[in-house]
Amino acid sequence: MTDKLVYTKNIYNGSREELINEVKAALSAKRFQHVLRVEKMATELADCWQVDEELASIAALTHDYAKERSDADFLAKISEKKLDPNLNNWGNNVWHGVVGAEMVKDELGIYHEDILNAIRQHTTGGSAMTKLSQILYMADYIEEARDFPGVTEVRALAFKDLGASVGWQTAHTLAYLMGKQVRIYPGTLLTYNTWSVK
Numbered sequence: 001m002t003d004k005l006v007y008t009k010n011i012y013n014g015s016r017e018e019l020i021n022e023v024k025a026a027l028s029a030k031r032f033q034h035v036l037r038v039e040k041m042a043t044e045l046a047d048c049w050q051v052d053e054e055l056a057s058i059a060a061l062t063h064d065y066a067k068e069r070s071d072a073d074f075l076a077k078i079s080e081k082k083l084d085p086n087l088n089n090w091g092n093n094v095w096h097g098v099v100g101a102e103m104v105k106d107e108l109g110i111y112h113e114d115i116l117n118a119i120r121q122h123t124t125g126g127s128a129m130t131k132l133s134q135i136l137y138m139a140d141y142i143e144e145a146r147d148f149p150g151v152t153e154v155r156a157l158a159f160k161d162l163g164a165s166v167g168w169q170t171a172h173t174l175a176y177l178m179g180k181q182v183r184i185y186p187g188t189l190l191t192y193n194t195w196s197v198k
């Protein structure tokens with residue numbers, strides 16, 4: 001149970017309740033509730049796949065920390081951190097993960113690379129994903145308020161074959177984006193080629 005989880009690893013310099021308060025202050029009430037549901041799902045998946053629940057909790061609580069920041073904030077951070085200049089051509093969907101991880105690091109003092117990578121990859125995935133990254137990617141997609149055709153099946157799949165569920169999500173997201181004929185972030189294609197191709 002997430003409400004009984006006590007942080008002991010000093011990854012975050014404070015308690016779970018203090019981290020929750022920092023995240024709450026950065027987000028709308030609606031998004032904050034989503035974040036709590038992602039944490040619940042992520043810790044359940046962590047328990048299933050023998051990943052540390054404290055890592056899953058911290059990654060989930062902070063994954064959307066930067067989601068409501070301005071474009072100007074992200075562009076400034078890309079420049080300050082000398083991140084790939086191609087990032088300038090994308091938008092909030094890509095930035096809040098890839099660039100948001102830098103804000104989590106600088107503002108919340110979380111330096112654990114597996115957690116930061118899971119945040120970086122939570123929207124687009126990646127060709128190399130740790131179990132923690134796969135868990136966050138899936139928990140964001142299947143948290144209990146999500147409702148789309150196939151959600152029950154993919155929820156069950158995430159507890160049965162985590163990698164296959166990553167492939168399922170990526171294939172469905174890509175099909176949806178292509179249906180809308182929007183630009184596809186190259187990282188999403190790499191995720192598809194690694195996890196979705198049969």
Ligand SMILES: [Fe+2]
Pocket residue numbers: 063064067096122123
């Ligand atoms: Fe997100």
Ligand SMILES: [Fe+2]
Pocket residue numbers: 034038063064140
């Ligand atoms: Fe999210």
